[in-house]
Amino acid sequence: MNYVIIGNSVAAVGAIRGIRKVDSEGTITVISRERHVAYGRPLISYLLGGAVTEKRMPYLPADFYEKNRVNLLLGREVVSVDSEASQVKLAGGDVIPYGRLLIATGGDPFVPPIEGMAGKERVFTFTTWDDAARIKGMSADIRKVVVVGGGLIGLKAAEGLHQIDKQVTIVELADRILSAAFDLNAGRIVAKKMKANGIDVINGDTAVRIDGEGEEIIGVTLKSGDFIPCDTVIVAIGVRPAASFLKGSGIEVNRGVVVDDTMRTSVPNVYAAGDVAEARDFFYGKKLPMPIWPDAYIQGDIAGISMAGGEIEYQGGLLMNSIELFKIPTISMGITNPDPGDRYEVLTYLDLGASVYRKIVLEEGRLVGAVLLGKVDRAGIFAGLIRQRVEVAPFKDHLLDPEFGFVHLPKEMRTTLFSPEGKAA
Amino acid sequence: MKRVYSLEDVCIGCHLCEVACITEHSRSKDPVRAFLHEENRPIARCTVEERDGGILSFSTNCRHCDEPDCLRACVSGAIQKDEAGVVRMDTEQCIGCWSCVMACPYGAVQRNVKAKKANKCDMCPDREVPACVCACPNRALVFKEGTPK
Ligand SMILES: Cc1cc2nc3c(=O)[nH]c(=O)nc-3n(C[C@H](O)[C@H](O)[C@H](O)COP(=O)(O)OP(=O)(O)OC[C@H]3O[C@@H](n4cnc5c(N)ncnc54)[C@H](O)[C@@H]3O)c2cc1C
Ligand code: SF4
Ligand code: SF4
Numbered sequence: 001m002n003y004v005i006i007g008n009s010v011a012a013v014g015a016i017r018g019i020r021k022v023d024s025e026g027t028i029t030v031i032s033r034e035r036h037v038a039y040g041r042p043l044i045s046y047l048l049g050g051a052v053t054e055k056r057m058p059y060l061p062a063d064f065y066e067k068n069r070v071n072l073l074l075g076r077e078v079v080s081v082d083s084e085a086s087q088v089k090l091a092g093g094d095v096i097p098y099g100r101l102l103i104a105t106g107g108d109p110f111v112p113p114i115e116g117m118a119g120k121e122r123v124f125t126f127t128t129w130d131d132a133a134r135i136k137g138m139s140a141d142i143r144k145v146v147v148v149g150g151g152l153i154g155l156k157a158a159e160g161l162h163q164i165d166k167q168v169t170i171v172e173l174a175d176r177i178l179s180a181a182f183d184l185n186a187g188r189i190v191a192k193k194m195k196a197n198g199i200d201v202i203n204g205d206t207a208v209r210i211d212g213e214g215e216e217i218i219g220v221t222l223k224s225g226d227f228i229p230c231d232t233v234i235v236a237i238g239v240r241p242a243a244s245f246l247k248g249s250g251i252e253v254n255r256g257v258v259v260d261d262t263m264r265t266s267v268p269n270v271y272a273a274g275d276v277a278e279a280r281d282f283f284y285g286k287k288l289p290m291p292i293w294p295d296a297y298i299q300g301d302i303a304g305i306s307m308a309g310g311e312i313e314y315q316g317g318l319l320m321n322s323i324e325l326f327k328i329p330t331i332s333m334g335i336t337n338p339d340p341g342d343r344y345e346v347l348t349y350l351d352l353g354a355s356v357y358r359k360i361v362l363e364e365g366r367l368v369g370a371v372l373l374g375k376v377d378r379a380g381i382f383a384g385l386i387r388q389r390v391e392v393a394p395f396k397d398h399l400l401d402p403e404f405g406f407v408h409l410p411k412e413m414r415t416t417l418f419s420p421e422g423k424a425a
Numbered sequence: 426m427k428r429v430y431s432l433e434d435v436c437i438g439c440h441l442c443e444v445a446c447i448t449e450h451s452r453s454k455d456p457v458r459a460f461l462h463e464e465n466r467p468i469a470r471c472t473v474e475e476r477d478g479g480i481l482s483f484s485t486n487c488r489h490c491d492e493p494d495c496l497r498a499c500v501s502g503a504i505q506k507d508e509a510g511v512v513r514m515d516t517e518q519c520i521g522c523w524s525c526v527m528a529c530p531y532g533a534v535q536r537n538v539k540a541k542k543a544n545k546c547d548m549c550p551d552r553e554v555p556a557c558v559c560a561c562p563n564r565a566l567v568f569k570e571g572t573p574k
Contacts, residue, residue, distance in 0.1 A: 014497070407475060
């Protein structure tokens with residue numbers, strides 16, 4: 001079999017390993033428009049901040065591509081897919097035939113139209129190694145930055161910039177930062193800590209104009225009319241599935257490339273995985289893009305196994321995030337902001353002074369979500385309880401305890417979940 | 426592949442497995458020196474869980490899963506599975522993002538907050554039988570072939 005993978009990040013890596021679990025013979029070609037081997041994309045803020053050097057960016061052992069016999073085409077962009085002829089076309093005109101195709105192109109940064117943006121030199125997005133390197137290369141000229149967007153990427157950019165002593169203001173439209181994962185309490189705790197570190201966080205507002213003559217930026221005007229002086233702007237509103245090159249291919253694209261539980265698209269022999277895909281979510285089976293690293297890996301793995309003829313089924317994507325901001329570790333997973341109503345039960349523990357917060361969300365006696373700040377140890381046990389759809393009512397009172405562990409589970413459950421044989425694949 | 430399993434019925438909650446683990450991963454491999462004199466003393470990679478004043482206790486540890494959730498969640502590539510099936514963590518590469526802590530359903534990854542590095546069981550590469558198993562006074566930890574799927 002001739003496998004072709006577009007994109008060379010974590011979903012692609014999961015797929016390469018998945019294919020090789022089933023098929024050690026087939027040829028694998030990976031095409032990436034970036035010039036780097038697969039790297040830890042979330043590490044780019046550490047690269048910017050100086051906590052990580054270029055040497056530590058690669059995600060894989062040096063011999064990975066060779067060991068898995070991958071033909072790696074770097075710096076090449078796929079411009080279209082011809083699913084009738086089973087081939088992909090590269091910029092420059094080359095054509096590559098495939099037996100099975102995986103679309104693992106991730107997300108493109110979303111940049112809304114902002115007045116005055118055209119022609120400005122120092123407006124950046126922040127999703128690639130090269131973005132971080134470019135900003136770092138210019139950092140001597142940067143003093144004050146406005147980061148538009150208080151999601152994961154915006155916060156990470158702000159942290160990296162703060163580490164190299166830049167003044168940063170974050171502007172976020174929602175009433176709290178990290179609104180997709182955090183609730184109001186969590187957002188407030190972290191925002192307070194950021195302010196104490198000199199980072200301004202403005203909520204409920206957004207940038208409408210970038211001010212300045214020619215290439216020069218003198219500041220940003222917000223919707224409220226406020227003016228924030230700055231010399232650099234980072235637009236970090238989010239990413240959109242990188243699927244525009246699929247126009248005319250016949251492959252169904254909604255917000256992302258629509259896939260079934262084996263990561264197959266609407267077209268034979270074509271699969272998709274990672275940030276570009278729109279797969280089923282864990283709780284309600286709704287199809288939506290889930291732009292997080294662990295899920296991209298899992299989807300890649302499933303796509304690879306399926307492409308090679310193996311059998312495996314997606315359990316549905318479970319949103320989860322771990323991010324440490326200004327020494328406050330935070331982990332959130334599942335449903336963190338349930339609709340009010342009697343379906344859900346919410347348990348919380350808050351110690352503002354110590355920046356410790358725990359929130360547990362139950363739906364009909366089952367754990368469906370958690371937010372943990374400060375004390376995050378063994379958070380994965382919650383992820384396991386969610387995935388296994390365990391009835392937690394019998395030990396509900398222990399869930400807020402920072403020492404919560406298997407010891408609080410009924411013996412029978414403990415035996416099946418924890419010992420003796422370990423986790424099923 | 427052999428893994429470490431714990432028997433809660435005989436565990437007395439003495440925490441010697443944790444002591445042995447810290448010692449094994451220390452520079453001197455001597456408990457007194459490790460605990461009193463070494464800078465950056467390692468942390469234990471097994472966790473003794475207890476309740477009701479020790480009426481129930483057992484030591485939890487890494488399962489070296491066939492499909493490790495920690496590995497899939499790790500954003501830096503610090504976690505890799507070696508040829509023998511041991512799930513290893515390269516602390517040099519680790520950036521301390523705690524994604525592995527978030528993902529491991531056994532709660533088997535520890536945070537070394539001081540070093541800002543995650544740590545997990547490495548099956549004691551320098552020994553035939555892991556240190557925790559050797560140290561357990563009443564064989565509440567066993568090292569045996571398992572059959573996780
Ligand atoms: C700054 C930052 C911090 C993050 N932090 C976290 C975190 O802490 N935790 C977490 O879970 N997630 C985090 N994420 C999200 C995470 O990085 C993504 O979910 C993950 O990288 C998705 O992997 P992927 O393989 O689907 O695609 P991507 O990593 O987006 O890779 C896709 C690749 O395909 C290439 N490509 C696209 N189109 C084409 C084409 N037409 N031809 C050729 N190549 C193409 C792209 O250039 C890219 O290299 C972060 C993201 C960013 C940007
Ligand atoms: S740390 Fe957890 S997920 Fe990783 S191999 Fe060990 S038990 Fe499995
Ligand atoms: S804490 Fe270290 S080992 Fe764990 S996921 Fe992050 S980088 Fe990987």
